[in-house]
Amino acid sequence: MSRAQRLLDLIQALRRHRRPVAGAVLAADLGVSLRTVYRDIETLKAQGADIEGEAGLGYVLRPGFLLPPLMFSEEEIEALVLGSRWPLSGRLRRRRLEGLCPSSREGVVSPGRR
Known part of the structure; x- marks a missing residue:
């Protein structure tokens, strides 16, 4: 198991408690x-x-800690949005993409944008 995977697994383990x-x-x-x-x-x-x-005392992950979203370049976001507009489950893909976009790019994934 890689170190990165182990760190993610540790966060998940702490979230369960x-x-x-x-x-x-x-x-x-x-x-x-x-x-x-x-x-x-x-x-x-x-x-x-x-x-x-x-x-000796134990550890707890405080509520509200979130992993940072994946970051995409402007071109990658545009390609993902274009792909999400295909008829099959486009709405579902668009909602998932909205959750991955950084707040500075809010609205980029909305249906009205190119």
Whole structure:
């Protein structure tokens, strides 16, 4: 498993728990050592994840933490929008694309735009 995948899995594991969860439990869930969990939590904190807790007490991911959306260039957004206008499930694809667009590009995916 790559480190990036492990970090995403750790975030997902923390999301499943509403109360602080011990590092040993997280390590068992992820199939890694306790030391790896401690390092990965520090990495996630440094990247902006709102994780509270410490070794021996447990960790909790504060509500409201979201992964940043995928970023597309203007050309990529236009290509995705054009593809979403095909008759089959265009509305569904358009809604999913709206969720991926950064707020600075709001409205780009709307049906009235080119």
